[in-house]
Amino acid sequence: MISKDHQNVIISAEQLRRFTTEVFGYFGVPHDDAALAADVLAYSDEHGIDSHGVARLKTYYDLLKAGRINPKPVLTIVREKGSVATVDGDNGLGLVVGPKCMEIAMRKANAHGSGWVSVCNTNHYGAAGYYPVMALQEDLIGISMTNTTKGVAPFNGAEKMLGTNPVAIAFPGLHEPPVIIDFASSAVSYGKVEIAKRKGEKIPEGWCIDKDGKSTTEPAEMIEGGALLPLGSTDTGSGHKGYCLASMVDILSAVLSGANWGPFAAPFAIHVAPSGKQVGKGIGHFFGAMDIEGFRDKLDFKKDIDEWIHTMRATKPMPGTEGVLIPGDPERHAYQLRMKSGIPVNKEVVASLRVIAEETGIPFE
Amino acid sequence: MISKDHQNVIISAEQLRRFTTEVFGYFGVPHDDAALAADVLAYSDEHGIDSHGVARLKTYYDLLKAGRINPKPVLTIVREKGSVATVDGDNGLGLVVGPKCMEIAMRKANAHGSGWVSVCNTNHYGAAGYYPVMALQEDLIGISMTNTTKGVAPFNGAEKMLGTNPVAIAFPGLHEPPVIIDFASSAVSYGKVEIAKRKGEKIPEGWCIDKDGKSTTEPAEMIEGGALLPLGSTDTGSGHKGYCLASMVDILSAVLSGANWGPFAAPFAIHVAPSGKQVGKGIGHFFGAMDIEGFRDKLDFKKDIDEWIHTMRATKPMPGTEGVLIPGDPERHAYQLRMKSGIPVNKEVVASLRVIAEETGIPFE
Numbered sequence: 001m002i003s004k005d006h007q008n009v010i011i012s013a014e015q016l017r018r019f020t021t022e023v024f025g026y027f028g029v030p031h032d033d034a035a036l037a038a039d040v041l042a043y044s045d046e047h048g049i050d051s052h053g054v055a056r057l058k059t060y061y062d063l064l065k066a067g068r069i070n071p072k073p074v075l076t077i078v079r080e081k082g083s084v085a086t087v088d089g090d091n092g093l094g095l096v097v098g099p100k101c102m103e104i105a106m107r108k109a110n111a112h113g114s115g116w117v118s119v120c121n122t123n124h125y126g127a128a129g130y131y132p133v134m135a136l137q138e139d140l141i142g143i144s145m146t147n148t149t150k151g152v153a154p155f156n157g158a159e160k161m162l163g164t165n166p167v168a169i170a171f172p173g174l175h176e177p178p179v180i181i182d183f184a185s186s187a188v189s190y191g192k193v194e195i196a197k198r199k200g201e202k203i204p205e206g207w208c209i210d211k212d213g214k215s216t217t218e219p220a221e222m223i224e225g226g227a228l229l230p231l232g233s234t235d236t237g238s239g240h241k242g243y244c245l246a247s248m249v250d251i252l253s254a255v256l257s258g259a260n261w262g263p264f265a266a267p268f269a270i271h272v273a274p275s276g277k278q279v280g281k282g283i284g285h286f287f288g289a290m291d292i293e294g295f296r297d298k299l300d301f302k303k304d305i306d307e308w309i310h311t312m313r314a315t316k317p318m319p320g321t322e323g324v325l326i327p328g329d330p331e332r333h334a335y336q337l338r339m340k341s342g343i344p345v346n347k348e349v350v351a352s353l354r355v356i357a358e359e360t361g362i363p364f365e
Numbered sequence: 366m367i368s369k370d371h372q373n374v375i376i377s378a379e380q381l382r383r384f385t386t387e388v389f390g391y392f393g394v395p396h397d398d399a400a401l402a403a404d405v406l407a408y409s410d411e412h413g414i415d416s417h418g419v420a421r422l423k424t425y426y427d428l429l430k431a432g433r434i435n436p437k438p439v440l441t442i443v444r445e446k447g448s449v450a451t452v453d454g455d456n457g458l459g460l461v462v463g464p465k466c467m468e469i470a471m472r473k474a475n476a477h478g479s480g481w482v483s484v485c486n487t488n489h490y491g492a493a494g495y496y497p498v499m500a501l502q503e504d505l506i507g508i509s510m511t512n513t514t515k516g517v518a519p520f521n522g523a524e525k526m527l528g529t530n531p532v533a534i535a536f537p538g539l540h541e542p543p544v545i546i547d548f549a550s551s552a553v554s555y556g557k558v559e560i561a562k563r564k565g566e567k568i569p570e571g572w573c574i575d576k577d578g579k580s581t582t583e584p585a586e587m588i589e590g591g592a593l594l595p596l597g598s599t600d601t602g603s604g605h606k607g608y609c610l611a612s613m614v615d616i617l618s619a620v621l622s623g624a625n626w627g628p629f630a631a632p633f634a635i636h637v638a639p640s641g642k643q644v645g646k647g648i649g650h651f652f653g654a655m656d657i658e659g660f661r662d663k664l665d666f667k668k669d670i671d672e673w674i675h676t677m678r679a680t681k682p683m684p685g686t687e688g689v690l691i692p693g694d695p696e697r698h699a700y701q702l703r704m705k706s707g708i709p710v711n712k713e714v715v716a717s718l719r720v721i722a723e724e725t726g727i728p729f730e
C-alpha cells in the first residue's frame with residue numbers, strides 16, 4: 001500500500017519482523033538470535049525511529065554477506081568484579097550482543113544493586129533506547145551508550161573524530177508510562193542532513209561544518225568531507241558540552257572495554273573501508289542497570305515519577321509550540337499509530353529490502 | 366593587591382582557605398568538616414570556576430546564620446544493597462555531605478566493582494567536578510550530578526522548572542593529566558547572564574527566554590521572571606536533548622533519593638523563600654565510582670587514555686579557534702597560573718567577604 005505522501009509504503013509490523021528474522025537466519029544466525037536482532041530493529045520501526053530500523057537492514061546484510069560480522073558469536077566475559085564486567089562480543093551483530101550484555105547488567109543489578117557492562121568487539125546495536133526499555137520490564141533503571149563511526153568534529157575541531165555517540169536511560173512510572181530518554185550527542189543526526197540534500201534544501205547554521213572546518217548551510221558540503229557539530233554547536237551555544245558528552249560515551253564504551261575509540265571506530269557501511277589503524281576490537285557499548293529497591297521503595301519512586309510527569313506536563317507552554325513533552329512521548333505516539341495503521345517505510349528502503357529478497361529468495365510480501 | 370583589570374583583587378589561595386575554614390567553624394561546623402567544605406570551595410577558586418568558590422561563601426554564611434543549614438549533620442544510610450545506597454544528608458552543607466557520600470561510593474567501588482549513592486536532604490555542593498577528582502586519587506572513574514534550584518525551562522516550556530543540573534565524570538591518564546568533564550545541562554550559566562547585565566551588553570539568541578516564554582537578548586528580561594534555555598537551546602539546535610539531560614540528573618539525584626525535584630528544589634539564596642510545596646527532603650545529589658580493574662587492566666586503560674588525548678589534541682583545528690582542548694584543560698591552565706600568581710577575586714565578592722569578617726570578627730587579611 002502506498003501512503004498519501006508517495007514517499008512511503010505502508011507495511012505491517014509482522015511482515016517486517018518475519019522478513020528481518022529470515023534475513024538474519026539466512027546467514028546462519030541461530031533462530032533465537034535472529035528473532036532478537038529483528039526485535040531490536042522492529043523497536044525502531046514501530047516507534048518512529050526510522051533511521052535505526054529496517055532502513056539499516058541492507059547494511060547489516062551487506063556486512064554479513066562480506067563476512068565482516070560473525071553470525072554465530074560466542075560471548076566471553078573478559079573480566080568481572082561484582083557489579084561490573086567487560087564482555088567480548090566476538091564480532092557479532094550488535095543487535096544480538098547488545099541485548100545479551102544488557103541481560104548481564106540486569107542480572108548483576110538484581111544481585112549487587114547495580115550492574116555495568118562494557119563491551120568490545122561488537123557492531124552497530126540499533127537504537128540506544130531499546131536497552132533501557134528491556135530493563136523496565138523488570139522495573140530496573142536501565143542505561144545504554146555506544147560509540148559509533150566518526151561523523152562529529154570535537155569542539156573547535158575541523159574534522160570528524162567522534163561518533164554521534166548516543167545516551168539512553170529510562171525510569172518506570174506507576175500509572176504513567178515510563179520516562180524514556182534517548183538522544184545522540186551531536187547537534188543533529190546525519191540522517192537530517194541527508195534528507196535536506198535529497199529535498200534540495202539548505203540546513204541551519206550550527207549543524208555542520210565543511211571540509212575546511214567552516215560553518216556551512218549546504219548539506220553537500222558536510223557530506224563531502226565535512227562533519228556534524230556536537231550538541232550545543234558553537235561557542236555561543238556551548239558546543240564544548242556536546243563534545244564532553246560524546247567523549248564520555250566514547251571512553252566508557254570503547255576505551256574501558258578495549259574497543260576502537262574515537263576516529264578508529266569501524267564504519268557501519270559496506271563501501272567504507274575500516275580505519276587502517278586499529279586501537280582495539282570492534283566498536284564498544286556500555287550498559288547499566290540499577291535496582292530501584294536498593295535506593296528506595298519502588299512504589300514510592302514510581303508514584304514520584306508519575307508526579308514528576310504531571311508537573312512537567314503542566315509547564316506553561318512556550319508560545320507557538322505544542323508545549324512540554326515527556327521524554328518518550330513522540331515514540332509512544334508513533335507506536336500507537338503504527339500498530340494500528342502499519343509502518344510507513346521509505347520507498348528507497350523498500351527497494352533495498354526487495355534487493356535482499358531477490359538475492360536470498362526470502363519472500364518479502 | 367588590585368589586578369590590572371581593576372575588577373579583581375588578587376588573594377592567595379592560603380588566605381582564602383584559612384578564612385573560609387574559619388567562617389564555617391564560626392557556626393559550629395566541626396574543624397575537619399569546615400576544612401573539607403573549604404577545600405571544595407577552594408577547588409573552584411583555584412581552578413578558575415569563579416562562580417562556585419568564595420563567590421558563594423556569603424550565601425552559605427547567610428543560610429547557616431538563618432539556621433537553614435545544619436552545621437553538624439549526622440549522615441544516615443537510609444537503604445543499601447551491595448553497590449548502591451541512599452544517604453540522608455541531615456540538611457548539612459552539600460560541601461560536607463557531598464565528599465562523604467562520594468567516599469561511600471568509592472568504598473563500594475573497591476568492594477563491589479562500582480558504587481552509586483543517591484543523596485537527599487542536602488544542599489548546594491559546589492562544583493560538580495570536585496567529586497570525580499576525589500575518585501581519581503584512587504584511580505577510580507568518578508561521577509557526580511546534582512539537581513539545583515529551578516532556573517531552566519524544559520524544551521518548549523515558558524517557565525523555570527529544572528535546575529542547571531550538572532554532570533561531571535573523570536578518567537585517569539598515565540603520563541597525561543586526567544580527562545575531567547564537568548558541565549551544566551543548560552545552554553549557559555546564570556552567571557553569564559548576570560555578567561552581561563552588569564556590563565550593559567545584550568546576550569545571544571538561544572540563551573534565554575523572557576517571562577512570556579519568548580526568546581530574548583536582554584539580560585534583564587531573563588532575570589525578571591524569564592528562564593535559561595536547556596543545552597541545544599532551540600528546536601533547530603535540539604534543545605530537547607538538554608532537557609533530557611537535565612531530567613536524567615533531576616531524577617537520579619532527587620526522585621531516586623527522595624529529595625525535592627524539579628521546581629521544588631530549594632533555592633540557594635537567602636532572600637528567596639523555599640517552594641511552599643515540598644515533595645521530598647532538601648535537594649539531591651548522585652555519585653558514582655567504578656573500579657577500572659573490574660573492567661580492564663588499569664595500566665592498559667591509562668595508556669589508552671593517553672593515546673585518546675594525543676589523538677584528540679591532534680585534530681585539525683577549526684579556523685579562528687585555538688583548536689581542540691581536552692576536557693579539564695581550561696581548569697588546569699587556570700590552576701597553574703593561580704597557584705603562582707594568586708587568585709583574582711571580584712571586588713564585589715571581596716566586599717561580601719569583608720562583611721562576613723566584620724560580622725564574625727574573623728580576620729580576612
